[in-house]
Amino acid sequence: MDTMLRFFGRRKGKAIGASRERLMQELLPKIRLVLPQKGKLAKTKLFPFKAKELWLEIGFGGGEHIAELAKMYPDIGIIGAEPFLNGVSSLLAHLNGSHRFPKEDTGLEEGRCDNVRIWPDDIRLVFPYLPDGIFERIFVLYPDPWPKARHAERRFINQNNLPELYRLLTPTGRLFVATDVIGYADWVQEQMKIFKKFSLNNKDLHKTPEDWVPTRYEQKGILAGRQPIYFVFSKKNCLTERKKAAKLKI
Numbered sequence: 428m429d430t431m432l433r434f435f436g437r438r439k440g441k442a443i444g445a446s447r448e449r450l451m452q453e454l455l456p457k458i459r460l461v462l463p464q465k466g467k468l469a470k471t472k473l474f475p476f477k478a479k480e481l482w483l484e485i486g487f488g489g490g491e492h493i494a495e496l497a498k499m500y501p502d503i504g505i506i507g508a509e510p511f512l513n514g515v516s517s518l519l520a521h522l523n524g525s526h527r528f529p530k531e532d533t534g535l536e537e538g539r540c541d542n543v544r545i546w547p548d549d550i551r552l553v554f555p556y557l558p559d560g561i562f563e564r565i566f567v568l569y570p571d572p573w574p575k576a577r578h579a580e581r582r583f584i585n586q587n588n589l590p591e592l593y594r595l596l597t598p599t600g601r602l603f604v605a606t607d608v609i610g611y612a613d614w615v616q617e618q619m620k621i622f623k624k625f626s627l628n629n630k631d632l633h634k635t636p637e638d639w640v641p642t643r644y645e646q647k648g649i650l651a652g653r654q655p656i657y658f659v660f661s662k663k664n665c666l667t668e669r670k671k672a673a674k675l676k677i
Contacts (some may be wrong), residue, residue, distance in 0.1 A: 436659040446529060447516035451535040459507060460553070461542040467558040475541055478504030480563040483595070485583065487551045490518025490645055493543065495640040497522070501540035508550035512665045515547045527650050551588070553603055560597045567592075569644045572611040584615050589622045593662060601628065602637060602660040605645070607653035615658060630655050 443451065463469070470481060479502040487493045487507040497505050509515050520526040522543060524536030535541060546553055570583045584604060592602055602625065606612050610614070619625050629636065636659055647657055 435504065439497045441513065443516050445535060446525060448524070449619055450519040450523055450533055450607070451516055452570065454523060454535075455515070455545060455547065458522070458541070458545055460481050460541055460546040462553065462556050468556050468560060468561075468576055470558070473506075473544055473610060474504045476502075478502065478542065481506065481561055482564040482566070483550075483560055483562045484508070484566040484568070486567065487518060488514050488569065490521050492566070492568060492640045492642045493607060494518060494521035497543045499638065499640075501542055504542050504544070506544045506546065508546040508548070508553065509550050512547060515545060516598075517541075526637075536639070539637070551591075554591045557595055559594050560600075562595050563597050563600045565592055565596060565600070567602070568642055569605055569607065569648075570611075572606065572608040579614070582611070582614060584618050586621060589618065589625070593622075598662060600662065602658075604658040604660070605655055607645070607648040607655050612656040612658075619660065624663050626663045628659040628661055629657065632658065 445607045460473075471477065473481070482496070482505045484493045484496075484507045490509070492509070493505055493507045496503070498554055500528060507510070517526070521628065522535055522539065523533060524530065524539075568581060572582070587600075596602060604615055607617070619627070633654060633656065634659055635641075635655075639657075648655065
């Protein structure tokens with residue numbers, strides 16, 4: 428990892444089971460995001476087909492969200508980043524189909540398109556390799572809230588990362604942020620006011636966005652009495668481009 432970047436959080440939890448460890452050894456190398464030796468990532472070389480759009484999920488947790496989106500949208504290419512290796516193995520199991528029942532095959536689940544690339548590490552290491560305006564959607568779902576005041580600088584939505592997220596979105600792109608921690612929701616709004624380049628699209632912060640796929644963490648939080656808060660942001664200075672895109676869809 429770049430010496431200028433400090434990573435906070437666990438890289439591994441409880442021991443990964445034998446079947447998932449096999450997926451880490453056999454499936455992950457096939458769909459792992461590979462960085463170029465020089466220059467930027469070529470959008471056309473990421474997948475074995477021409478992706479209609481590219482989406483990014485930062486910190487995909489158990490992987491159920493990204494796996495379901497990939498199944499719903501086989502023509503979309505999705506990059507998922509997660510430094511917690513247990514989460515990586517969980518996503519692999521979802522893509523393999525073995526999250527439901529054990530199986531020997533370590534390939535993609537039958538009928539699933541090869542439209543996911545995994546970065547099993549800190550997404551900030553990838554930022555320098557990503558060209559401007561590459562993603563139509565970026566998801567930051569239930570990031571670690573780092574509730575203690577002295578740890579606030581560790582929160583992913585901050586003044587260091589927001590310029591990168593802004594740069595990586597297309598003119599019509601959207602940034603989805605979800606949390607069930609009120610303090611973190613307040614932090615997100617404060618950071619956005621400071622950055623000033625994103626506008627909030629949704630008025631009802633408790634209404635699930637379109638084609639929403641709930642995460643396991645989200646469902647556990649709801650059962651525990653926590654209410655999800657959803658933010659959908661777009662680039663402020665791209666209103667004209669969004670209007671043109673909307674007309675083309677009519």
